[in-house]
Amino acid sequence: VFQLSVPLNFLGSVYRELRQSLLDMETLFNLQKVNVSITEKPSAPPLTLPKGGEIRFENVSFGYHPERPILNNLTVTIPAGKKVAVVGPSGCGKSTLLRLLFRYYDPQCGRILIDGQDIREVSLESLRRSIGVVPQDTPLFNDTVELNIRYGNLDAPLEKVHDAARRAHIHDKIESWPDGYQTKVGERGLMISGGEKQRLAVSRLVLKDPPLLFFDEATSALDTHTEQALMANINEVLRERKRTSVFVAHRLRTIYDADLIIVLKEGRVVETGSHRELMELNGLYAELWAAQEMLMDRAGERVKEA
Numbered sequence: 001v002f003q004l005s006v007p008l009n010f011l012g013s014v015y016r017e018l019r020q021s022l023l024d025m026e027t028l029f030n031l032q033k034v035n036v037s038i039t040e041k042p043s044a045p046p047l048t049l050p051k052g053g054e055i056r057f058e059n060v061s062f063g064y065h066p067e068r069p070i071l072n073n074l075t076v077t078i079p080a081g082k083k084v085a086v087v088g089p090s091g092c093g094k095s096t097l098l099r100l101l102f103r104y105y106d107p108q109c110g111r112i113l114i115d116g117q118d119i120r121e122v123s124l125e126s127l128r129r130s131i132g133v134v135p136q137d138t139p140l141f142n143d144t145v146e147l148n149i150r151y152g153n154l155d156a157p158l159e160k161v162h163d164a165a166r167r168a169h170i171h172d173k174i175e176s177w178p179d180g181y182q183t184k185v186g187e188r189g190l191m192i193s194g195g196e197k198q199r200l201a202v203s204r205l206v207l208k209d210p211p212l213l214f215f216d217e218a219t220s221a222l223d224t225h226t227e228q229a230l231m232a233n234i235n236e237v238l239r240e241r242k243r244t245s246v247f248v249a250h251r252l253r254t255i256y257d258a259d260l261i262i263v264l265k266e267g268r269v270v271e272t273g274s275h276r277e278l279m280e281l282n283g284l285y286a287e288l289w290a291a292q293e294m295l296m297d298r299a300g301e302r303v304k305e306a
């Protein structure tokens with residue numbers, strides 16, 4: 001028995017590692033990784049978070065092609081434990097900030113610090129383990145609901161998986177599916193709605209419970225009602241765990257309650273503040289807000305007319 005269990009354990013750990021790399025691949029594809037040229041320092045120490053996850057961009061300049069800069073000498077601090085939103089016109093570099101934080105690319109100038117440590121100086125594994133991402137479109141694997149949630153933490157006991165699903169308000173729904181947590185989802189499995197998919201993504205994140213949470217247009221594919229419900233769930237988890245969270249958002253209504261809103265334009269920070277402060281400033285944020293409200297009103301009128 002002993003002889004047999006050793007290789008099985010070994011296989012088990014290989015299997016877990018494989019799953020984990022699949023999970024990393026998933027995040028990677030969602031952030032549209034195309035670059036593989038970043039290198040890790042030999043025997044780099046792990047990232048530590050003595051301040052609780054303060055993120056600082058210091059004079060960061062970056063372009064996917066150096067002759068076409070996307071971020072221009074950008075300096076901004078994302079305080080530990082706060083909910084922060086990055087907004088701005090399409091193409092201004094919001095998602096690029098997240099890709100740099102994940103070290104899919106390194107900036108050409110400047111540095112990115114997490115709790116005072118340059119992210120190029122710490123091990124990649126520890127950096128990526130500290131970060132959880134909910135992307136715009138969460139791909140589901142052709143596997144059971146349970147495993148799809150478990151990708152967040154492969155060794156978690158079943159009770160924790162259920163807890164995570166409860167936190168994401170999807171537990172009861174899962175129980176109502178034909179095979180409960182053993183129901184197969186993904187391309188060849190049960191058809192589930194966009195909202196349910198996003199809730200599974202949130203379950204996964206709750207289970208992983210990373211100190212830094214990134215939401216990359218995570219709710220933009222949802223209708224307004226589902227989006228609000230999901231945001232309420234996310235906010236509840238964030239408040240409770242006091243995690244640093246960064247939301248890249250188009251719809252300003254989803255982030256107006258953020259502690260800090262960073263407004264980007266052409267790769268520079270043009271305004272920062274709370275919703276109220278930015279409205280009073282009457283600059284780009286106020287302009288974007290007014291434009292979106294007008295669209296909402298028009299949409300409302302169309303509904304009334306119909």
Ligand code: ATP
Nearest residue numbers: 032034064065070089090091092093094095096097
């Ligand atoms: P949106 O709100 O439209 O999602 P964004 O503010 O998130 O935009 P980014 O996705 O960060 O913008 O992209 C910033 C710029 O970089 C865009 O002009 C985009 O076309 C360009 N870009 C993004 N990814 C790449 C890439 N892999 N290679 C080359 N250019 C890229």
